[in-house]
Amino acid sequence: MPKPYRDLAGYLKEKTGCKTAKICIDGGFTCPNRDGRCSTGGCAFCGARGAGEFTIDPAVSIGEQVRVRLANPLGGRRAARFLAYFQNFSATYAPADELRRRYDAALCDERIVGLAVATRPDCIDEEIAALLGEYAARMPVWVELGLQTASEKTAGQMNIACPRAAFAHAVSLLRARGVDSVAHMMVGLPGEGLAEAMDTLRLINAQPVAGIKIHSLYVMRGTALEALWRQGEYTPLTFDMYTETVARLIAGLRPDIVVHRLTGDCPRDTLLAPGWSAEKNKVLDRIHTILRERGWHQGCLYEKDCLI
Numbered sequence: 001m002p003k004p005y006r007d008l009a010g011y012l013k014e015k016t017g018c019k020t021a022k023i024c025i026d027g028g029f030t031c032p033n034r035d036g037r038c039s040t041g042g043c044a045f046c047g048a049r050g051a052g053e054f055t056i057d058p059a060v061s062i063g064e065q066v067r068v069r070l071a072n073p074l075g076g077r078r079a080a081r082f083l084a085y086f087q088n089f090s091a092t093y094a095p096a097d098e099l100r101r102r103y104d105a106a107l108c109d110e111r112i113v114g115l116a117v118a119t120r121p122d123c124i125d126e127e128i129a130a131l132l133g134e135y136a137a138r139m140p141v142w143v144e145l146g147l148q149t150a151s152e153k154t155a156g157q158m159n160i161a162c163p164r165a166a167f168a169h170a171v172s173l174l175r176a177r178g179v180d181s182v183a184h185m186m187v188g189l190p191g192e193g194l195a196e197a198m199d200t201l202r203l204i205n206a207q208p209v210a211g212i213k214i215h216s217l218y219v220m221r222g223t224a225l226e227a228l229w230r231q232g233e234y235t236p237l238t239f240d241m242y243t244e245t246v247a248r249l250i251a252g253l254r255p256d257i258v259v260h261r262l263t264g265d266c267p268r269d270t271l272l273a274p275g276w277s278a279e280k281n282k283v284l285d286r287i288h289t290i291l292r293e294r295g296w297h298q299g300c301l302y303e304k305d306c307l308i
């Protein structure tokens with residue numbers, strides 16, 4: 001049954017003409033929110049692997065990581081083409097010539113037909129946007145920008161240490177070079193409910209982004225969020241609250257934006273709460289059921305949300 005939103009699998013098939021999947025790579029980057037340039041603690045929800053828990057250890061060379069994943073591409077077994085996806089930490093946080101070396105190392109097989117890079121908005125500048133634009137001139141390229149929330153207050157509580165205005169600036173630099181941006185937002189941040197999630201969606205809708213990733217906030221072992229949760233200062237959303245919120249976000253999402261993700265994906269051995277977030281298919285099924293029962297599809301409430 002077709003999904004009531006523009007999903008990533010369909011978009012990639014449109015772009016490449018065949019089933020295409022991502023190969024997740026740890027490029028050995030760090031993050032300015034960990035090395036002291038912005039802060040040392042990292043975002044409160046960030047785990048030891050910097051938001052890429054399923055990648056191979058970066059001690060393994062990038063080329064070897066690609067070869068291993070091509071032989072066993074996890075979720076993309078039936079794919080004929082792949083995108084190299086630099087997932088861990090801030091994968092534009094290095095000098096441009098070093099970035100080029102690492103990205104080129106991943107483009108080492110003819111089945112790799114595109115590049116995806118996850119980073120912070122404040123790790124995009126003119127020079128890096130120009131570099132990414134060179135790749136975008138010859139293959140599909142997108143940059144995932146960790147916005148998470150429109151609220152400076154929540155960003156402060158979570159030690160995100162990046163001004164909200166940096167998001168629009170990064171999108172504009174990338175767009176000027178022909179590079180697609182994908183906005184990453186979190187649902188279930190402390191003190192945030194549907195109204196705050198809609199504020200974040202409006203900020204995203206107002207920018208020329210090509211994609212969105214909606215992520216459930218979960219408590220991972222060893223994070224600062226774990227301490228808040230154990231002290232009773234953070235309560236995760238319930239399954240019903242999360243799925244209701246995401247269905248409403250899809251209804252309000254600008255119709256052209258591609259949906260890359262609708263929930264989180266935490267390894268079971270490090271997940272502390274909420275338990276439902278380990279059941280990705282159940283979460284997706286419920287979101288699809290809500291959309292179907294209400295007759296909602298992507299963007300059906302977009303015009304209305306623009307007027308609020």
Ligand code: SF4
Binds near residue numbers: 042043046088
């Ligand atoms: S910006 Fe990303 S990598 Fe850096 S601390 Fe936050 S979640 Fe982790």
